[in-house]
Amino acid sequence: MKGLKFISTGRSIPEKVVTNDDMSRIVDTSDEWIRTRTGIHQRHFCEQEDAASLAIGAARQALERSGISPAEIGVCVAATVTPQHASPANACLIQAALGLEEDTPCFDISAGCTGFLYGLEVVRGMLTISPKRYALLVGGEELSRVMDMTDRSTCVLFGDGAGAAVVTLEEGALWAATLGTRGNAEILSVDAVGRAPSYIHVDGQGVYRFAVEVIPHCAKELLAQSGLTLDEVAWIVPHQANRRIVETAAKRLHLDMEKFFLNIDRYGNTSAASIPIALDEMAQQGLLQKGQKVMAIAFGAGLTWGGALFQW
């Protein structure tokens, strides 16, 4: 069994901070409502930046930190529901900006907020057929572009940002993964390109119910595959959609919140960027120690879900 090892991570966050008080000047809401219902205190929105510059910025930082040359990257995948263009892919823009070799497959994937975890399995497969050892994986979103700023039930939830990782395939590396979907476009969707206006639509309670079901499901599946117990897992890195979702899932798993990393207070829900931003923050803060076993679990439009278990 060959698993992925993380070599490095990176992130790129727009400069502009939008607080809950700022949102309350746009729609009929309050800091108190948003904090207590979601755990979000602020988010970042693009002004100078866009989907492309965020994805490229996160990818560049991860590549620079890896010490690996662009020529050694065998595949570049970008997960997003808000690409710069419907086509070409964000990954193609990254190829040009970072000088990845022209014979590198570069493409985007759409799996909602689960995109980065789908991407891990995609690059794990691609690396088995690549002549090169490393993959560059990015999750990046410019969700502020698809937010209906008159709909208070959705526009307070999301933020912009990108995260990235350089990974390699290693014989014997701990790896378990689970991916799935429920084929549902009613509970969570982003309008097609070319439909004006193009907005994100969320049935908040529908997502909530789905999320608190699939987080424990993914955790149990990863444990069953790996033969580990939750005690042996140092961190669970959940998709950052709502603090209460994570608290409910933690209760269902009989776990303390300490095992869960949360940064939703500062970023809101950044969809496919949420897991790689979290991993990068944890790595930079020294929270992730070499050898620790880590679970990442996400859910999102699709309705997709996914989990990955690996050793840092």
Ligand SMILES: CC(C)(COP(=O)(O)OP(=O)(O)OC[C@H]1O[C@@H](n2cnc3c(N)ncnc32)[C@H](O)[C@@H]1OP(=O)(O)O)[C@@H](O)C(=O)NCCC(=O)NCCS
């Ligand atoms: C969206 C979410 C925070 C709503 O919380 P909730 O407790 O389910 O709240 P409800 O939707 O039942 O709304 C309760 C009330 O708050 C109101 N409300 C909704 N958004 C509001 C806001 N931003 N500010 C103030 N009031 C708001 C509603 O209009 C409703 O009022 P009513 O009772 O008078 O009709 C919650 O369902 C959630 O986070 N779901 C997950 C959504 C998500 O993250 N989706 C992204 C996909 S990964």
